[in-house]
């Protein structure tokens with residue numbers, strides 16, 4: 001029997017957990033947990049039955065999280081989470097979430113696909129100190145120095161090249177950076193007996209899924225591009241390592257289509273050159289930097305003939321990483337979770353939502369299908385819901401509004417680092 005709201009009350013009364021709940025936005029609820037700060041009151045609890053059912057199935061996840069949170073506070077107070085690629089799009093939003101959640105964070109990044117300014121802004125937003133070292137994950141010596149300097153208990157590994165199209169043109173760079181870089185990092189972790197990792201993977205590991213929504217038991221591959229193969233390969237490496245040595249714990253997160261930006265408009269995606277992905281491309285059309293959107297294919301078997309994807313707000317991905325980090329405390333071995341909303345939108349629906357967000361018509365042309373594209377890819381994220389207690393909370397309109405806020409206040413992305421930025425980064429490295 002899953003626990004009911006009465007059970008939640010009982011647990012609260014026994015002082016085992018406090019859970020504050022409030023219905024928000026598109027998804028039915030948002031949870032905050034604090035085992036040390038009971039604050040549940042009847043008026044924060046909804047009486048709607050659907051809500052009650054969805055709550056009941058997740059209360060165990062909540063309690064695990066509350067316990068893990070306390071374990072973390074007890075045992076990890078002096079230790080750092082190392083975030084590779086922490087200045088990048090998903091990395092930066094995750095670092096902000098970690099700092100807000102009380103984690104101590106050290107970032108390594110080589111800014112190949114990111115900007116110094118994002119770290120300065122994260123630190124300002126979080127009002128918490130952030131540590132940083134300029135390093136490529138291929139550079140064993142610098143990584144070793146970072147592990148020597150900080151007591152690290154877990155690594156969130158984002159650093160990688162990530163453009164599908166580019167990976168077909170320069171595959172060697174992709175294999176070298178993403179595979180050799182990850183292997184190098186894992187070897188340094190092994191040397192320092194740091195056995196906890198959260199790995200950034202992608203829905204691309206499912207190849208052309210036979211059906212959507214796809215769950216984690218779905219067939220992996222065949223993957224058609226080098227980028228996706230590097231993700232699948234490192235997933236396999238992690239599975240083998242966890243099998244061989246029970247000390248290793250690895251949470252693999254398979255992202256669907258990340259978009260949006262922090263609601264403050266202060267950090268966001270900073271694509272270099274002409275974007276490959278739909279959302280940043282549409283944004284640049286809104287800014288007048290590109291004339292129109294090319295819609296790749298209008299003859300898919302979908303609601304309006306255009307491709308359907310599962311878009312997820314980058315802040316929801318960030319909270320997914322914090323949940324994954326908590327999961328490491330339960331010695332899970334190697335586990336993989338989809339991070340998506342489960343809701344698919346077509347390219348035309350995306351253009352409509354962006355148009356609503358910015359109050360402008362967005363010109364588009366329907367062209368041929370893009371090679372390698374499939375009609376529909378959406379996530380079954382019920383495993384992450386149940387085992388991580390994680391639920392996305394932003395809907396499509398909010399994703400578009402946040403993206404629009406970021407791009408309209410930062411039309412050229414992050415500025416080139418000024419001397420003040422360099423000074424702050426130097427401080428972070430000391």
Ligand SMILES: O=c1ccn([C@@H]2O[C@H](COP(=O)(O)OP(=O)(O)O[C@H]3O[C@H](CO)[C@H](O)[C@H](O)[C@H]3O)[C@@H](O)[C@H]2O)c(=O)[nH]1
Pocket residue numbers: 162164202203204255256257276277278279281293294295296297306307308309347370373377
């Ligand atoms: O200019 C564009 C760009 C994209 N699209 C369409 O928009 C949809 C989304 O395309 P994206 O390029 O934004 O995203 P993909 O779904 O192709 O790929 C993304 O999601 C994958 C998982 O589903 C992987 O994670 C991959 O790394 C990531 O880029 C597709 O139907 C695509 O055909 C257009 O019509 N015009």
